[in-house]
Amino acid sequence: MQNSANYVESKTVYINRQDMKERRSNLVRLNKLKGFTSDLKISAEGDCRYNNRLFGGNSSTPLQLKRSTPLLRTKHLKRKLLGYTLQTNFAKKAEILRSKGEKITCPDHGGKCTANFKTTDSIGNEGLYAEKCVNEFQVDEDKLNIGYFTTDGDSHATDGATRAQTGSIENLRDTRHFSKSQQKAIEKVSFRLTMFPGKNKSDRQKVQRRFAIDIKQRCHLELDIAHRQLAGDITKIVRKMTYTIDSIVACVSGNCSTLCQRHSFVCSDRRIKAWKPAYLPADSVLKMKEGDKELLRKCLEL
Template identity: 40%
Template sequence: MRGIRQKIQENTTKCGLPANSTIRAEGDARYNNSTFSAVGKTSFQAATQVTYTMCENVTSKIKVIAVFCGNKLCKKGEVLRRRGANVTCPDHPDCTANVAADTNIGNEKRWAGECIREIQRDPHSLTVSHLTTDGDSAAATGASEIQGQPIENLKDLRHFFESQRKQTSKAPFSASMFPDRTKTDRESVQKRFAQDLKMRCRSEYENAYDHYGGDIRKLTRAMSYVVDSILTCYRGECGRPCQKHSFACKGLKKSHWKSSVLPKNFKLNVNDNDEHLLRDCVNLTLGPKNLCRIRFHTSTQKCESVNRAYLRSNSKCITSSRNFEPKIHRVVHSLNEGYGNSTLKLCEAVGAPVVKGGKVVHLLKQQEKRQAYFRQRQQSKL
């Protein structure tokens, strides 16, 4: 990772920018838990190990630049305490734990700060200006405190629009807004409508972002008209407003927004209070202030893919105390260098280099090219 950070700094200077120019990054945490009872409850995680991954967002490959491995487990400490010794982890010699047992393992604010601390220890240190997270703004706050410079928190697109769906499904709309007989049926239709509204707003944003090339001023101005067109479209008055302002609905009889989750010919019975609530729900993602939080179209998808890659050597339901951190760094090295190059470098580092020009090198290089091809194909828009 030190070489990755150095290369980013070199590329920055080659572009004519100062060596201390800021970069954008993304971060996400992963927890190891021997049971599955606490999945999804980050603040009260019953896990004993945490991995916080930070990736850069300035190159097309989006590589890992910092990793923090928090571990509460220490076999030696357990043995000593059973023998009557008064030891406290992680304060005794040869302790594998680096986090106290009473520490809040879900404190992403602290773990993001540890990643920034690792970056700052490097002679080729980088300065982060924006940190994309999955809804946890505390991570950016913790990173800012360690860095000594403010870091703006950006939102992950998937989690950002998912939070809109959840709030829309819980909004206190009137009983007459959703046409159905019973309260249970109306709540079911409201949940389906919340899902469709999320899909509609995401489509409007994506199409407008491509149309204006990411220009936030033009995008914000266009979305102010899009909000009105969405409201009229759901009232069954789709036509001229959608033709003029919408990026997802053409407003024509044979070409308009077709919902995949709502009943056919669905219309909302909206009163003044419902319209105000519905406008607030749309502005949760398409409002001017919220558009600024996703203006760079960044996400935490790379960090989440790295978290899935950790499963190759470190399952989430297995908590190995001694070799937990080496397993994580082995996967990070493989992702940053590529499987083939990583294998060759590791063999050379342990004193067993692979003969150059041999069949093994040929197969590893071939696999490396194949992975690069599929990576480029996934990134392309078909």
């Protein structure tokens, strides 16, 4: 059974690598049919997936994480997978040999080792994994070049991809991780003590956390509706949202007026289409001064 599994494994890996190579070639061919040159830079996104038996292991000790699965996919062709690599420091055979007193260092010992890096190496090295994925692109007959690479905020994957490819790559952040960073920033800001309602400091901190969630939701909706109404035209979106931050600050401070009518996609200062905070306590009033508005504006400009 193990021999059969090993045989199927090698064939599966080969078939998948050939399939991803064919997808990359098809993407280059489609770009040529559209009139673009072969060196056109595409938009791609990548991330790591971790396999760990302990829930929440990514916030615990690094040795708990046993396996990471970095992947890279294009934003074209319905987001198909273009590159993939598996990194693991898990080797059951080595553990058995160590229990018998043998000195085994993975993956440098003799025989077959399922681990491909040491337990002391960082499993979160996304830069190295992205470099390995993009290296596969460089050996293709029609090389696929990346121009924009979307990752989470704390990733160094773009640096690794740039090392493997000739030419610079612009790093973009995905909205989910960016919204989370924005929420944390608002939660940690030292607003005035009397800005939020509450009987004591603990109550006011709870309201501030709910306020951070509400602002995150508002920003997400503003961008989402802008994309839909302007058909994803980034030039029009940037121009239209120039003063959206000012309108949000004015709106949450109780001055929902002309700014919302002109520059907001979710609030128009009307009873029917006015922004209603979903997470703040009912009938709560925020007593914002100019200093508080400036702190909020800095969080929105991350």
